[in-house]
Amino acid sequence: MCGEDASNAMPVKRETQISHRQNLRPISIHRPPLQVIFGKSNGPEFLQEVYTAITYHNKSPDFYEEVKIKLPAKLTVNHHLLFTFYHISCQQKQGASVESLLGYSWLPILLNERLQTGSYCLPVALEKLPPNYSMHSAEKVPLQNPPIKWAEGHKGVFNIEVQAVSSVHTQDNHLEKFFTLCHSLESQVTFPIRVLDQKISETSLEHELKLSLICLNSSRLEPLVLFLHLVLDKLFQLSVQPMLIAGQTANFSQFAFESVVAIANSLHNSKDLAKDQHGRNCLLASYVHYVFRLPEPPRDPPKSGGPVALPDPRYHTYGRTSAAAVSSKLMQARVMSSSNPDLAGTHCAADEEVKNIMSSKTADRNCNRMSYYCSGNNDVPSSTAAPRPASKKHFHEELALQMVVSTGIVRETVFKYAWFFFDLLVKSMAQYVHNMDKRDNFRRTRFSDRFKDDITTIVNVVTSETAALLVKPQKETEQAEKMNISLAFFLYDLLSLMDRGFVFNLIKHYCNQLSAKLNNLPTLISMRLEFLRILCSHEHYLNLNLFFMNADTAPASPCPSISSQNSSSCSSFQDQKIASMFDLTPEYRQQHFLTGLLFTELAAALDAEGEGISKVQRKAISAIHSLLSSHDLDPRCVKPEVKVKIAALYLPLVGIILDALPQLYDFTVADARSGKNRANGSDEEQEGTSAINQNVALAIAGNNFNLKTSGAMLSSLPYKQYNLLNADMTRNLMICFLWIMKNADQSLIRKWIADLPSMQLNRILDLLFICVSCFEYKGKQSSDKVSTQVLQKSRDVKARLEEALLRGEGARGEMMRRCRAPGNDRFPGLSENLRWRKEQTHWRQANEKQDKTKAELDQEALISGNLATEANLIILDMQENIIQASSALDCKDSLLGGVLKVLVNSLSCDQSTTYLTHCFATLRALIAKFGDLLFEEEVEQCADLCQRVLHHCSSSMDVTRSQACATLYLLMRFSFGATSNFARVKMQVTMSLASLVGKAPDFNEEYLRRSLRTILAYAEEDTAMQATPFPTQVEELLCNLNSILYDTVKMREFQEDPEMLMDLMYRIAKSYQTSPDLRLTWLQNMAEKHTKKKCYTEAAMCLVHAAALVAEYLSMLEDHSYLPVGSVSFQNISSNVLEESAVSDDTLSPDEDGVCSGRYFTESGLVGLLEHAAELFSTGGLYETVNEVYKLVVPILEAHRDFRKLTSTHDKLQKAFDSIISKGHKRMFGTYFRVGFYGSKFGDLDEQEFVYKEPAITKLPEISHRLEGFYGQCFGEEFVEVIKDSTPVDKTKLDPNKAYIQITFVEPYFDEYEMKDRVTYFEKNFNLRRFMYTTPFTLEGRPRGDLHEQYRRNTILTTMHAFPYIKTRISVIQKEEFVLTPIEVAIEDMKKKTLQLAVAINQEPPDAKMLQMVLQGSVGATVNQGPLEVAQVFLAEIPADPKLYRHHNKLRLCFKEFIMRCGEAVEKNKRLITADQREYQQELRKNYNKLKENLRPMIERKIPELYKPIFRVESQKRDSFHRSSFRKCETQLSQGS
Helix, strand or coil: CECCCHHHCEEEEEEECEEEEEEEECCCCCCCCCCCEECCCCCCCEECEEECCCECCCCCCCCCCCCCECCCCCCCCCCEEEEEEEEECCCCCCCCCCEEEEEEEEEECEECCEECCEEEEECCECCCCCCCHHHCCHHHCCCCCCCCCECCCCCCCEEEEECCCCCCCCCCHHHHHHHHHHHHHHCCCCCCEEECCEEECCCCHHHHHHHHHHHHHHCCHHHHHHCHHHHHHHHHHHHHCCEEECCEEECCHHHHHHHHHHHHHHHHHCCCCCECCCCCEHHHHHHHHHHCCCCCCCCCCCCCCCCCCCCCCCCCCCCHHHHHHHHHHHHHHHCHHHHCCCCCCCCCCCCHHHHHHHHHHCCCCCCCCCCEECCCCCCCCCCCCCCCCCCCCCHHHHHHHHHHHCCHHHHHHHHHCHHHHHHHHHHHHHHHHHHCCCCCCCHHHCCCHHHHHHHHHHHHHHHHHHHHHHHCCCCCHHHHHHHHHHHHHHHHHHHHHCCHHHHHHHHHHHHHHHHHHCCCHHHHHHHHHHHHHHHCCCCCHHHHCCCCCCHHHCCCCCCCCCCHHHHHHHHHHHHCCHHHHHCCCHHHHHHCHHHHHHHHHHHHHHHCCCCCHHHHHHHHHHHHHHHHHHHHHCHHHCCHHHHHHHHHHCHHHHHHHHHCHHHCCCCCCCCCHHHCCCCCCCHHHHHHHCCCCHHHHHHHCCCCCCCCCCCCCHHHCCCCCCCCCCHHHHHHHHHHHHHHHHHCCHHHHHHHHHHCCHHHHHHHHHHHHHHHHHCCCCCCCCCCHHHHHHHHHHHHHHHHHHHHHHHCCHHHHHHHHHHHCCCCCCCCCHHHHCHHHHHHCCCCCCCCCCCCCHHHHHHHHHHHHHHHHHHHHHHHHHHHHHHHHHCCCCCHHHHHHHHHHHHHHHHHCCCCHHHHHHHHHHHHHHHHHHHHHHHHHCHHHHHHHHHHHHHHHCCCCHHHHHHHHHHHHHHHHHHHHHHCCCHHHHHHHHHHHHHHHHHCCCCCHHHHHHHHHHHHHHHHHCHHHCCCCHHHHHHHHHHHHHHHHHHHHHHHHCCCCHHHHHHHHHHHHHHCCCCHHHHHHHHHHHHHHHHHCCCHHHHHHHHHHHHHHHHHHHHHHCCCCCCCCHHHHHCCCCHHHHHHCCCCCCCCCCCCCCCCCCCCCCHHHHHHHHHHHHHHHHHHCCHHHHHHHHHHHHHHHHHCCCHHHHHHHHHHHHHHHHHHHHHHHHCCCCEEEEEEEECHHHHHHCCEEEEEEECCCCCHHHHHHHHHHHHHHHHCHHHEEEECCCCCCCHHHCCCCCEEEEEEEEEECCCHHHHCCCCCCCHHHCCEEEEEEEEEECCCCCCCCCHHHCEEEEEEEEEEEEECCCCCEEEEEEEEEEEECHHHHHHHHHHHHHHHHHHHHHCCCCCHHHHHHHHHHHHCCCCCCCHHHHHHHHCCCCCCCHHHHHHHHHHHHHHHHHHHHHHHHHHHHHHHCCHHHHHHHHHHHHHHHHHHHHHHHHHHCCCHHHHCCCCCCCCCCCCCCCCCCHHHHHHHHHHHC
16 A cells, blocks of 8 residues: 555565565655555564565466555555566576566555455556556546556556455445444534445435434444444434434434344344353443443534644543542442432532533534534533423433334334343433432432333333233243343342332332233243342342331331331331231231242242143242342341341241142152142042132232232132142252241240141141251262263363364364463453343352362262251251240140151251250250150150160260260150159160161161160169169160170171071061060061062061061950951961961060050051052062952951052052963062081081072072172182082081082972862962972982983972061971882883973964974984883883882883874974975974884783783673672682682
8 A cells, every 4th residue: 555645655566577566655656655564474574565476477477475454543545555567587687687667556545435445457557657646546547748658558457356354444335324424413524425426415414314324234244243332322322412404403313223223133133143141142232331321412623723632522531530430430329329219428520521521512613514413411410500402312211212112123123132222221321320410319309200101111011022922822932031031130220220119110010910911820920930039139139128127227118109107117016916927918018029029929839730830939949049048148147136137027938838838848758759648638629629710829929919908818729739849949948947947036936936826836847857857968979980981071072073173274163263262252251240140140050060079079068067967956946946835835745746756857867966965955855844745645756766866876976875875864764753664665675776776777786785884874873763673674674685786796797698697687586476566677677678689579478477467466456357367367378477376475465565556556557568568579470469468458448448549459459460361471480499508617507408599590500609609708718618419418428627518409399189279370389388309319329320220319398487488598397208210210201201292282372393392302313311212121021020010001101192192293293384394294203103113012012910800700691680790799709719
């Protein structure tokens, strides 16, 4: 580029054989060019000229160089680019220059005050250029004298492309025209003015400006974004400043506003521009936050010779120091003043620069143009207090007016992006208040009534639009939510600027209007909750809700609906009924407006039902929880007296939580929670009342916002099924409840409790019970290695993907480089400073699971432990209050049970030593004060208490053990003092120890022994009780407990041996035969162990025995025909149950003290045990037994008319029967093995034999490997040996230092008469006591031999109990053996083969493969020791020994049946085979015929002696009268002999 000024030259040279030089010059070629061309990396930063590469022997050279030029800040029409062309000689002649000048060309930078960009084809002048050549373009140079000589007759021969990157020049026609027209209004210009290629006169200025405003949105996006702040500033200036054009006032407000709306729409719709997480355009957000200021009126330019020009007011309105003051005052106006409308403040003088600006307005404007902005400052106070001209406008008023009067698509767009216009409104209002110095004025006088009307209209319109979007058939929920949030933040800010009563009325109208237009209750509550939670996040939320209690501390009411009388009525608040303070009353909602609305929405959400209500409930609870969290962390609320007042504000929340008690998540029985109903109503009642009346629902939800009327009470609603809350929502509610209880005035709490009825007190205790389980300390969490690896893997994949993108070129690589660069925010500071982020202050949720370090896990564990301790201490204080308040009540016995239930639950959870110390102290006080009620009324609770206290007696903490010992001893002592015999406590402690041994994983017998010795020392040193038998009874009890502990130690030794462990547990349960409660406990423990091992049948049998035990003692207590008559009624389930019969001499009577006092010794307990057993039987596949169990249950249910359970029971029976039909023989029951132990190392097990029941399809190597491995770990692998065969063991031949195990597979054995009753597959696998295994041998001692010498020993074992039993192994009590001779072995084998054939033939549907397999083994030619060989060995000759005749004949008949079955099988196979198996069929037929022919002589040969007649009959005529009778023949034979 070049210009007439030497500082403006930018040269570029191009050389070739032609060469070429380029520079930027001033107008004269004799003046040096500007040094603005960027140099290369190995040279200076800026150059004056640059040369291209030389092109060799090319008449049409191409230059590929790219030259980058830094444009001067101030360009003139003289700046241009100069191109110089040279020819380069390859052979330099002597004295001649290498370069020879060819010509010049140039390109002006500006044309019509616009940058020239794009492609150009320039002519080349061959001679020296004339002066002032740059004033014209090379194509349009006027004729010169002498004329310029041009290459090729002034044709364009040099092509060049120019691109501009500028933040000063718009390079867009629409923007250029807009800025030029605006400039013509702000500066003194002479009309007509030139805009691009158009001349505009003063008369057409208004039309052209309106046209420019309309076309502004048609600008290209890139320049529009670059000049966005200037465009918006100009538009806002036009919207408020009246303008004189040609002597007449022109108003551009509507056009400017519509242009702003169109621009906002374009920016939001662009996919290339960034948006924040709320969908807001980041450019607009940053403009409002950082750039926007109230439009300032223009001033006249200074005259020549006048004073020094002031800075441009648009960009330098305030100096550095005054800007800081303005910033601080703005912050005070938005933040501090919102706490008190009458907050005193200091008046500050107007800024000096503002005064200068004001004085400039009165400057002489007499000039020859008549178009300019009208005078007057919008927002700066004037000392003259002149009346406001009619044309004067305030920006916030004009903006609100345009939002109100907009129509059509403009209106829709305004409210679609309402956040932008609301933010503009708020910021302009704040600046207006500051500039007009109205911060200390009354809020209601800050803004005009007309503006308030416009704000009201805007709120109403936005509310209507939001509701309309939600009721459309195609719901635009997301857009409605955004509008709702924008409106909420708008009103949030108005609370800091306007009269709060006015804002509260807007809130009330919003709620009413939304309720009237929305019929979907969850959607309605969700929208209002989102709206309210934003309002409630106001930092002066407490003051807005008048949380103070005394009238002297209360400022004037900010709400017109809350009069000063209402505010002063706080002084009489203490005189109101205490109970009303915990209810959401109309008076409360009047005094505490926002909190009342929020509580109303919470109550409505908890009471509502329908799709999506859980999300609404979570939002409501989260809002309350976040509010209380912010109060707790607020440094302004640290003082206890302040927290008392805050807690008083939230007291109605307690009533809401108590009403929602049936909906809370029950942490103690979480699995069974889903099946609970709030009431025991019939199905018809529930179905008929499940739908709540819509009007009632809306009233509860707050549809009626007239604060003087009360809504419907929750208790008046019809019954319906409530939506249950999940664990997180319940936990948040519990935290809120405990925070209120902790910080509220304790005397007030006690008075409230004293006035409550017993039902409400019990509800509070139920709530405390849930709280205890909710805040149980869960311990330190271990880091999840799997999730860490997965997370690391995903990070690695992401890193590799980014690297791949970074290596690439283009937009994606550039984007990734920008994202990874430090400070990669496109708008630095936006994400931190945008006030929109206050929406995320308390409600942001983590969506990504992060990998936590050990320090973080430790910190979490510490916080969790502290929270558990704090929560339980608050609960303990509440119980103390209830106990104190209940001392004077008649219902203290029922309350005592509830308190004790909560205390016992807290002792069952993991607790800190701090809490346990206080808890045990409370317990001892409770025992001392209410001991008589405790031991008489709360038997079950007392039993649980004994178990929990005894558990803590085994604690490893000395402090906890000493506290537990003292409590347990006091429990015994007061029990003895009340009845002179603590048999009940003795029994309960014993039962507790038994249960503790069976269940507690952290049980330590050594610590418990120490505790028992401590209690014994207490008894010996208690001088007051020495004269009583109490010490002796204590000593007896402790001895019994020690004996149980001894067995426990032994059990611990065999923890890894499941069979031995169950034997020990069985032994302990057997020792409690006369103590039904303890035996029941141990049977249940055994059932749990079996369930964990997935031995469901044995677990069910344990429960059946327990049920039989309960039935035995129930029959002594009650005589009902529908109850089982003791254990005899259970015989059909198992013959083993008879051992539960209470026929011993030392059996205790169930009416004795302390016996059968548990909850299972009831009819419901019996039904529960049987139902649980039936479920386990069903899981184990014993569906036939399920029927027998329910035969005992159904009569009880029928007697109680429990038709719901009867329905469920018959459904289960139907499923059981269906399973029997569908599964049939597919079920697999247990596999049985005989296991013998030999060796002194086994101790009591030496020479003991057991039958083990193993899971189905367990192979011999599996159990062998398991037992060998286990006992190898116990004794050492080298000392354990498994005997491989089943022959009798000779102990004299065994090594005494080794342990021997003999394992043999056994099968159930039945006599022939038993098989008549055991028809089904189940019956052949149930109630088994006899098992058989076979041992082959020969007389020479070998296990195997030839057929004629192969003997077999059959061993029948009889077990002590029948399988299945409550154990998986049962000892063998009887063994029978009988030996089969070789021919008897052959007979059994042939019977077995014949039976296999019969089964295969009669199988339905036919199984061809199975039939062929059996047939091949029978008639195959290659069968070793097959049927033919057996026949040849035993049937070839008649045995010499007459004793073998019958065996010979029996075997012959077996073969006869066998060959017949083979023939049937061959025929059936013929019908089943396909065409490709015909050869196979022929082979089978051939083999069969061959076998038949070979067997025929042996089968047909009979032993004559077996067929001789017993007596001789003489031939006589066939005369019946002469025929001898059988008796007569016998007589003749006897006489003949």
